[in-house]
Amino acid sequence: MSAIIMDSVTLRYGKESIIEELDWTVPEGKITVLIGGNGCGKSTLFRSAARLLKPSSGHVLLDNILLEKMSTKEAARKMAILPQSPAAPEGLTVLQLVKQGRYPHQTWLKQWSEDDEQAVQKALRATSMLELSGHPVDELSGGQRQRAWIAMTLAQNTDILLLDEPTTYLDMTHQIEILDLLFELNEQEGRTIVMVLHDLNLACRYAHHIVAVKDKTVYAEGAPEHIVDADLVKHVFGLDCLIDRDPLYGTPLCIPFGKGRRAVTG
Amino acid sequence: MTIGKSVTLLLIGTAVVVVLMAASVVYGYTDTTWKGVYDSFTAFNGSNEHLVIQTVRIPRALIAACVGASLAMAGVIMQTLMKNPLASPDILGINSGAGFFVVLGLVMFGISGNQSITWLAFIGAGVAQLLVFVLGSAGREGLTPMKMTLAGAAIGAMFSSMTQGFLVFNEAMLDQALFWLAGSVEGRSLDLLLSVLPYLTVGVFGALLIAGKLNVLSMGEDIARGLGLHIGFTKIVASILIVLLAGGAVAVAGPIGFIGIIIPHIARSWIGLDHRWLLPFSGLLGAALLLVSDIAARYMIMPQEVPVGVMTAVIGVPFFIHIARKGEKSR
Amino acid sequence: MKAFRPLHGAVSLLIDQRTVFKIISLFACLLIVFIASAALGDIKFSPVVAFQTIFGFGDPFQHMVVYSFRMPRILVALFAGAALAMAGAILQGLVRNPLASPDLIGMTAGGSAAVTAFLAIFSDKSNALTVSIGWLPLAAFIGAAVTALLVYMLAWKNGLSPIRLILIGIGLTAAMKAVTTMMMIIGPIYQASKANMWMTGSVNGSSWSDVLMIAPWTIISLVAVMMAGRHLNMQQFGDELAIGAGARVERQRIFFLVLATALVGGAVAFAGGIGFVGLMAPHIARRLVGSHAGGLIPATALIGAILVMLADLAGRTLFLPLEVPAGVFTAAIGAPYFIYLLFRTKG
Numbered sequence: 012m013s014a015i016i017m018d019s020v021t022l023r024y025g026k027e028s029i030i031e032e033l034d035w036t037v038p039e040g041k042i043t044v045l046i047g048g049n050g051c052g053k054s055t056l057f058r059s060a061a062r063l064l065k066p067s068s069g070h071v072l073l074d075n076i077l078l079e080k081m082s083t084k085e086a087a088r089k090m091a092i093l094p095q096s097p098a099a100p101e102g103l104t105v106l107q108l109v110k111q112g113r114y115p116h117q118t119w120l121k122q123w124s125e126d127d128e129q130a131v132q133k134a135l136r137a138t139s140m141l142e143l144s145g146h147p148v149d150e151l152s153g154g155q156r157q158r159a160w161i162a163m164t165l166a167q168n169t170d171i172l173l174l175d176e177p178t179t180y181l182d183m184t185h186q187i188e189i190l191d192l193l194f195e196l197n198e199q200e201g202r203t204i205v206m207v208l209h210d211l212n213l214a215c216r217y218a219h220h221i222v223a224v225k226d227k228t229v230y231a232e233g234a235p236e237h238i239v240d241a242d243l244v245k246h247v248f249g250l251d252c253l254i255d256r257d258p259l260y261g262t263p264l265c266i267p268f269g270k271g272r273r274a275v276t277g
Numbered sequence: 278m279t280i281g282k283s284v285t286l287l288l289i290g291t292a293v294v295v296v297l298m299a300a301s302v303v304y305g306y307t308d309t310t311w312k313g314v315y316d317s318f319t320a321f322n323g324s325n326e327h328l329v330i331q332t333v334r335i336p337r338a339l340i341a342a343c344v345g346a347s348l349a350m351a352g353v354i355m356q357t358l359m360k361n362p363l364a365s366p367d368i369l370g371i372n373s374g375a376g377f378f379v380v381l382g383l384v385m386f387g388i389s390g391n392q393s394i395t396w397l398a399f400i401g402a403g404v405a406q407l408l409v410f411v412l413g414s415a416g417r418e419g420l421t422p423m424k425m426t427l428a429g430a431a432i433g434a435m436f437s438s439m440t441q442g443f444l445v446f447n448e449a450m451l452d453q454a455l456f457w458l459a460g461s462v463e464g465r466s467l468d469l470l471l472s473v474l475p476y477l478t479v480g481v482f483g484a485l486l487i488a489g490k491l492n493v494l495s496m497g498e499d500i501a502r503g504l505g506l507h508i509g510f511t512k513i514v515a516s517i518l519i520v521l522l523a524g525g526a527v528a529v530a531g532p533i534g535f536i537g538i539i540i541p542h543i544a545r546s547w548i549g550l551d552h553r554w555l556l557p558f559s560g561l562l563g564a565a566l567l568l569v570s571d572i573a574a575r576y577m578i579m580p581q582e583v584p585v586g587v588m589t590a591v592i593g594v595p596f597f598i599h600i601a602r603k604g605e606k607s608r
Numbered sequence: 609m610k611a612f613r614p615l616h617g618a619v620s621l622l623i624d625q626r627t628v629f630k631i632i633s634l635f636a637c638l639l640i641v642f643i644a645s646a647a648l649g650d651i652k653f654s655p656v657v658a659f660q661t662i663f664g665f666g667d668p669f670q671h672m673v674v675y676s677f678r679m680p681r682i683l684v685a686l687f688a689g690a691a692l693a694m695a696g697a698i699l700q701g702l703v704r705n706p707l708a709s710p711d712l713i714g715m716t717a718g719g720s721a722a723v724t725a726f727l728a729i730f731s732d733k734s735n736a737l738t739v740s741i742g743w744l745p746l747a748a749f750i751g752a753a754v755t756a757l758l759v760y761m762l763a764w765k766n767g768l769s770p771i772r773l774i775l776i777g778i779g780l781t782a783a784m785k786a787v788t789t790m791m792m793i794i795g796p797i798y799q800a801s802k803a804n805m806w807m808t809g810s811v812n813g814s815s816w817s818d819v820l821m822i823a824p825w826t827i828i829s830l831v832a833v834m835m836a837g838r839h840l841n842m843q844q845f846g847d848e849l850a851i852g853a854g855a856r857v858e859r860q861r862i863f864f865l866v867l868a869t870a871l872v873g874g875a876v877a878f879a880g881g882i883g884f885v886g887l888m889a890p891h892i893a894r895r896l897v898g899s900h901a902g903g904l905i906p907a908t909a910l911i912g913a914i915l916v917m918l919a920d921l922a923g924r925t926l927f928l929p930l931e932v933p934a935g936v937f938t939a940a941i942g943a944p945y946f947i948y949l950l951f952r953t954k955g
Contacts, residue, residue: 061499061503062502063503082505083502083507085505086505087505088505090503091503092499092500092502092503093503094497094499094500094503097496097499097500098497099496100495100550101362102545102550103495103496107549107550107551111492111493111500111504112504114489114492114493114504114505114506115505117489163500164503167503167504363775363778368778368782426774426775426778427712427774427778430712430778430781431712431887431946434712434781434883434884435884435942435943435946437785438808438883438884438935438936438943439936439939439940439943441804441935442808442932442935442936442939444801445804445805445932445933445936451804455789455792455793456793458789459789459790459793460789534782534786535782578794581794583790584793586789587786587787587789590782590783590785591783591786593782594779594782594783594786597779597782598762598776601772601775601776601779602762602763602772602776
């Protein structure tokens with residue numbers, strides 16, 4: 012089963028094509044992570060999957076329905092997105108922010124139903140934001156702010172969740188906190204999660220499915236254990252490295268070659 | 278912000294506006310009394326006092342209230358649309374655009390009459406708003422708030438330069454045009470207001486209808502799209518509403534500055550960010566501010582009057598500077 | 609880039625040879641426009657006659673037309689244009705925003721407010737001025753300088769942020785416009801039309817005494833800007849980099865702002881609110897010689913001078929017998945140019 016299907020999709024900014032005639036699917040109920048070097052097109056691919064960028068040719072199917080045939084509200088009830096470093100209006104509280112997540116479920120007549128209220132409470136609980144719900148978003152710490160935004164996308168109550176670099180600008184503790192949260196959402200509720208991550212090691216640990224983007228197309232995809240090796244890193248990132256096994260979790264661990272110290276072993 | 282508190286604020290706002298309108302009818306150069314006002318309705322006797330009340334003061338109070346409310350609401354919509362705390366019809370050049378077209382019509386083509394002035398003002402506001410809109414959506418991210426403000430200021434400068442240029446051609450029209458350009462609610466006829474009122478009404482109700490969408494839009498375009506908002510549609514509707522509200526207000530009273538910029542800020546700090554409450558409350562505050570400015574304008578240099586546009590600038594500039602000084606962080 | 613090192617390397621300027629040739633060509637253009645301006649008008653001469661007259665070989669009538677009527681306004685246009693353009697280049701460098709210009713940060717509006725106030729306050733009941741009109745430039749200068757000072761003071765908060773500077777400038781422009789409107793309405797209508805003419809920007813009625821005041825003022829400032837050009841280069845890179853390179857950013861910024869104010873004040877005092885020159889000239893210059901201050905400043909000054917001279921020439925020849933203020937033309941060219949710039953500098 013596939014959550015999102017791309018059928019020979021070409022993506023352009025202006026005249027420059029970023030992705031060319033790509034066939035690609037996002038597996039349902041799994042955590043999919045996009046990786047790749049700067050400017051490789053992974054964010055473009057992400058934006059297209061998130062319907063922030065229309066393909067110049069080809070089709071995108073969401074839940075086996077053509078995206079262009081779907082109203083934008085319908086799509087918003089199936090898929091929630093969190094772009095990179097979103098900005099809330101100054102002074103907006105966490106509760107007000109999370110409530111906005113119910114927008115696609117509202118109509119002129121049904122402005123705030125019991126379902127809405129429960130979805131918001133559930134999202135706040137899942138992200139441990141209940142105590143902070145009265146605080147203005149712009150006064151929270153980086154990790155809390157990111158949790159507030161994730162709470163908003165959760166309130167949207169969709170099967171699919173797309174996040175563009177949800178851990179950027181966070182310290183290591185908060186990175187793990189956010190990824191653990193997403194992991195639980197996938198584990199307990201079976202939600203499909205697609206995200207862009209920069210840290211290859213964290214990507215390997217949390218992803219069921221890794222997608223490496225390079226040269227306007229998907230270079231390789233599959234379970235991290237199967238596809239991540241020194242060869243892939245060399246091709247996708249242009250980096251020489253040693254791939255070892257993570258001593259704790261057994262996932263691939265990338266150790267880049269560099270000059271900081273003399274190597275202890277040959 | 279509970280609903281009860283919001284409703285209370287709206288009721289208080291309405292009461293204040295009603296009281297100020299009454300005060301605007303009673304106080305001024307010609308002495309009138311509260312009783313005189315009452316009598317002019319119940320027992321009109323054709324005296325000077327009753328005439329002033331019925332033909333000068335009442336239209337003036339109504340115009341001030343409508344214009345103030347329209348400008349303030351236009352300001353709220355613009356600030357949300359542009360994601361820019363300094364956006365407002367005057368700073369982004371909408372008022373000067375309308376002013377330029379009216380002067381062009383008056384001076385170059387000898388157009389006069391309420392209906393024509395109204396349309397000229399709408400066209401001017403529309404052209405300026407279109408410029409701002411196109412500039413604002415150019416490129417993937419659009420212009421930054423800073424550039425947007427700068428662009429607006431330059432569009433404004435361009436229109437005022439050209440307005441002055443045309444006035445050089447026709448000195449005879451200078452007096453009339455100056456009077457209009459100063460921005461005033463004095464001596465405007467009730468007919469003028471009535472010819473614009475339908476547009477203002479559509480503007481006000483339209484704004485209230487899209488309040489929920491504006492809430493979503495204020496979170497940023499990507500988020501709003503993710504939540505299923507039709508960005509393009511919402512922006513176009515919002516732009517049309519701005520033209521209706523700002524253009525209509527300028528058609529009646531000339532370019533009156535600073536209401537559109539300060540009121541949204543004050544209103545937000547009192548009633549919060551939810552546009553469903555923010556828009557009507559801003560309307561009330563805008564009406565109140567213009568009524569107060571207009572009453573004050575009568576007493577500043579008696580027996581002459583200060584144009585109310587000058588009064589609002591006197592109140593507004595310090596406020597604008599305050600926002601500009603504080604705004605660094607949120608950018 | 610080949611550095612310009614005349615006198616066997618005793619002098620080495622941060623300017624390359626190609627730039628020097630471009631500046632010389634610009635100067636040639638300036639001379640051509642100058643001669644054309646002297647030749648054209650309601651009475652026309654051939655370029656040769658104009659050229660001869662300028663150097664004192666014309667008959668008395670030609671001499672009178674060129675020297676008494678045309679030369680003063682041509683020269684005032686030249687210096688005012690150069691001054692406004694240089695001020696624009698300085699501000700754009702400081703603010704690091706290609707859209708900054710003296711008109712946008714309130715200097716011109718301050719000058720206008722002072723002029724209208726002057727006309728309104730010193731007029732008696734019969735519309736006659738109670739003091740000499742000769743004080744008008746001083747009023748304009750004070751208005752521009754006071755506004756600039758206010759902008760700096762209000763924008764000061766642990767240092768001068770360029771963005772705050774611009775925003776406050778926009779606010780004060782509005783305040784000054786309110787003052788202007790107020791004064792025009794209070795004052796008599798005759799003065800209002802005079803003030804309106806002035807605000808639009810015109811060099812009509814300039815005299816030799818005006819030239820003698822604006823010329824040294826502009827030339828001294830030009831030399832000062834040229835000498836400080838290196839620092840302006842640094843300012844263009846932004847605070848972090850400039851401090852990293854060892855520039856005393858705040859002190860230099862204040863110095864440049866004072867210089868810009870002096871330039872605009874002088875121009876506004878004698879030529880009125882000629883708009884968009886300070887915006888256009890630096891851009892054209894940058895396209896021509898690049899953004900290095902060594903070549904940019906002289907090129908900008910020359911282009912600004914040419915622009916205002918052409919605007920004045922057009923204003924007094926195209927719509928004869930009507931005379932259109934130069935400011936209308938600079939606005940008519942400047943506004944579309946500005947919109948083009950906005951589209952080009954996206955993001």
